[in-house]
Amino acid sequence: MRYPEAGEGKLLAKQNATTYAHATTELLRDLLILQLGLAKVPQDKIRKIAGCGMNRVNDILKHVPKSNRKSSRDDGQ
Numbered sequence: 001m002r003y004p005e006a007g008e009g010k011l012l013a014k015q016n017a018t019t020y021a022h023a024t025t026e027l028l029r030d031l032l033i034l035q036l037g038l039a040k041v042p043q044d045k046i047r048k049i050a051g052c053g054m055n056r057v058n059d060i061l062k063h064v065p066k067s068n069r070k071s072s073r074d075d076g077q
Contacts, residue, residue, distance in 0.1 A: 037061040
Protein backbone atom coordinates (compact mmCIF):
# COMPACT_ATOMS: atom_id res chain seq x y z
CA MET A 1 0.00 0.00 0.00
CA ARG A 2 1.38 3.40 -0.96
CA TYR A 3 0.91 6.33 1.39
CA PRO A 4 0.62 9.86 -0.01
CA GLU A 5 3.60 12.10 0.60
CA ALA A 6 3.37 15.50 2.29
CA GLY A 7 1.00 17.80 0.43
CA GLU A 8 -0.18 15.05 -1.88
CA GLY A 9 -3.21 14.20 0.29
CA LYS A 10 -4.89 17.52 -0.39
CA LEU A 11 -4.55 17.00 -4.13
CA LEU A 12 -6.08 13.52 -3.89
CA ALA A 13 -8.96 14.83 -1.77
CA LYS A 14 -9.64 17.59 -4.29
CA GLN A 15 -9.64 15.09 -7.17
CA ASN A 16 -12.04 12.82 -5.30
CA ALA A 17 -14.37 15.73 -4.55
CA THR A 18 -14.34 16.73 -8.22
CA THR A 19 -15.04 13.15 -9.27
CA TYR A 20 -17.95 12.84 -6.84
CA ALA A 21 -19.37 16.18 -7.93
CA HIS A 22 -19.22 15.12 -11.58
CA ALA A 23 -20.84 11.76 -10.80
CA THR A 24 -23.59 13.51 -8.83
CA THR A 25 -24.24 15.93 -11.68
CA GLU A 26 -24.52 13.10 -14.19
CA LEU A 27 -26.88 11.16 -11.93
CA LEU A 28 -29.12 14.21 -11.52
CA ARG A 29 -29.11 14.71 -15.30
CA ASP A 30 -30.22 11.08 -15.77
CA LEU A 31 -33.02 11.56 -13.24
CA LEU A 32 -34.11 14.74 -15.03
CA ILE A 33 -34.29 12.85 -18.33
CA LEU A 34 -36.29 10.08 -16.68
CA GLN A 35 -38.76 12.45 -15.03
CA LEU A 36 -39.27 14.43 -18.22
CA GLY A 37 -39.89 11.19 -20.09
CA LEU A 38 -42.49 10.14 -17.54
CA ALA A 39 -44.10 13.58 -17.89
CA LYS A 40 -44.48 12.82 -21.62
CA VAL A 41 -42.16 15.59 -22.79
CA PRO A 42 -40.97 14.89 -26.37
CA GLN A 43 -37.46 13.48 -26.62
CA ASP A 44 -36.08 16.34 -28.69
CA LYS A 45 -37.17 18.80 -26.00
CA ILE A 46 -35.68 16.58 -23.28
CA ARG A 47 -32.37 16.67 -25.16
CA LYS A 48 -32.41 20.47 -25.24
CA ILE A 49 -33.43 20.81 -21.59
CA ALA A 50 -30.88 18.31 -20.26
CA GLY A 51 -28.13 19.53 -22.57
CA CYS A 52 -27.08 16.11 -23.76
CA GLY A 53 -27.18 13.95 -26.86
CA MET A 54 -30.16 12.10 -28.23
CA ASN A 55 -28.37 8.78 -27.68
CA ARG A 56 -28.29 9.38 -23.94
CA VAL A 57 -31.98 10.29 -23.88
CA ASN A 58 -32.86 7.16 -25.86
CA ASP A 59 -30.65 4.94 -23.68
CA ILE A 60 -32.43 6.11 -20.53
CA LEU A 61 -35.98 6.19 -21.88
CA LYS A 62 -35.82 2.73 -23.40
CA HIS A 63 -36.32 1.45 -19.84
CA VAL A 64 -39.59 3.37 -19.43
CA PRO A 65 -42.69 1.43 -20.50
CA LYS A 66 -44.19 2.80 -23.70
CA SER A 67 -47.56 3.26 -22.03
CA ASN A 68 -45.96 5.98 -19.88
CA ARG A 69 -44.32 7.76 -22.82
CA LYS A 70 -45.78 10.07 -25.40
CA SER A 71 -46.78 8.42 -28.64
CA SER A 72 -47.19 10.10 -32.01
CA ARG A 73 -50.99 9.90 -31.60
CA ASP A 74 -50.85 12.00 -28.41
CA ASP A 75 -49.47 15.02 -30.30
CA GLY A 76 -52.88 16.20 -31.39
CA GLN A 77 -51.59 16.61 -34.93
